[in-house]
Amino acid sequence: xxxxxxxxxxxxxxxxxxxxxxxxxxxxxxxxxxxxxxxxxxxxxxxxxxxxxxxxxxxxxxxxxxxxxxxxxxxxxxxxxxxxxxxxxxxxxxxxxxxxxxxxxxxxxxxxx
Amino acid sequence: xxxxxxxxxxxxxxxxxxxxxxxxxxxxxxxxxxxxxxxxxxxxxxxxxxxxxxxxxxxxxxxxxxxxxxxxxxxxxxxxxxxxxxxxxxxxxxxxxxxxxxxxxxxxxxxxxx
Numbered sequence: 158x159x160x161x162x163x164x165x166x167x168x169x170x171x172x173x174x175x176x177x178x179x180x181x182x183x184x185x186x187x188x189x190x191x192x193x194x195x196x197x198x199x200x201x202x203x204x205x206x207x208x209x210x211x212x213x214x215x216x217x218x219x220x221x222x223x224x225x226x227x228x229x230x231x232x233x234x235x236x237x238x239x240x241x242x243x244x245x246x247x248x249x250x251x252x253x254x255x256x257x258x259x260x261x262x263x264x265x266x267x268x269x270x
Numbered sequence: 271x272x273x274x275x276x277x278x279x280x281x282x283x284x285x286x287x288x289x290x291x292x293x294x295x296x297x298x299x300x301x302x303x304x305x306x307x308x309x310x311x312x313x314x315x316x317x318x319x320x321x322x323x324x325x326x327x328x329x330x331x332x333x334x335x336x337x338x339x340x341x342x343x344x345x346x347x348x349x350x351x352x353x354x355x356x357x358x359x360x361x362x363x364x365x366x367x368x369x370x371x372x373x374x375x376x377x378x379x380x381x382x383x384x
Contacts, residue, residue: 161312188370189370198358198377198378199377200274200360200362200376201313201360201375202375206370206372246312246313258315259312260312260313260314261312263312
């Protein structure tokens with residue numbers, strides 16, 4: 158069964174600090190991995206997408222890494238801002254069409270002043 | 271201003287009633303999706319549509335129905351057969367259903383059963 162597990166479930170950090178969120182998956186055959194940001198009460202917004210051959214992708218202060226051998230990904234947030242407070246969802250797609258998309262449960266990040 | 275709109279933002283339903291959630295997109299996307307989000311769980315697929323007049327059941331289609339009469343619109347009806355409908359509902363669209371296509375999400379509708 159395809160699974161995506163994220164850790165930690167929740168995280169509180171001080172404004173200006175860095176943090177790293179983890180995603181482990183057992184999706185096969187692997188196609189791509191995305192990180193989404195979801196503000197409370199809003200729809201998710203795509204941050205990055207990585208395919209098998211990519212091991213890092215940046216979007217401003219967000220940097221995602223992928224280790225396809227160990228089936229792990231991380232999302233690193235640099236110099237956090239209050240606006241980074243949100244849930245971050247890891248989404249892994251298998252090759253072969255839509256039905257093979259698996260969503261993680263998300264990490265809820267709170268940045269405090 | 272391109273994007274996906276959902277209405278209403280909040281919806282209250284009495285037990286035994288059917289309710290319809292609206293989803294419209296002006297991105298010219300062929301594929302549209304409905305998801306349900308519950309606390310502590312990942313998004314779960316209810317229905318998706320690859321093209322007008324065609325749609326497929328997702329993982330949790332029981333108690334829900336959809337239609338796709340226009341490319342821009344993909345309404346979801348939550349029927350009285352859905353035993354636990356209180357949840358946050360998200361609509362999304364993508365160019366196609368290929369796994370490499372990015373899905374763009376609407377702002378969501380929060381449904382509460384009274």
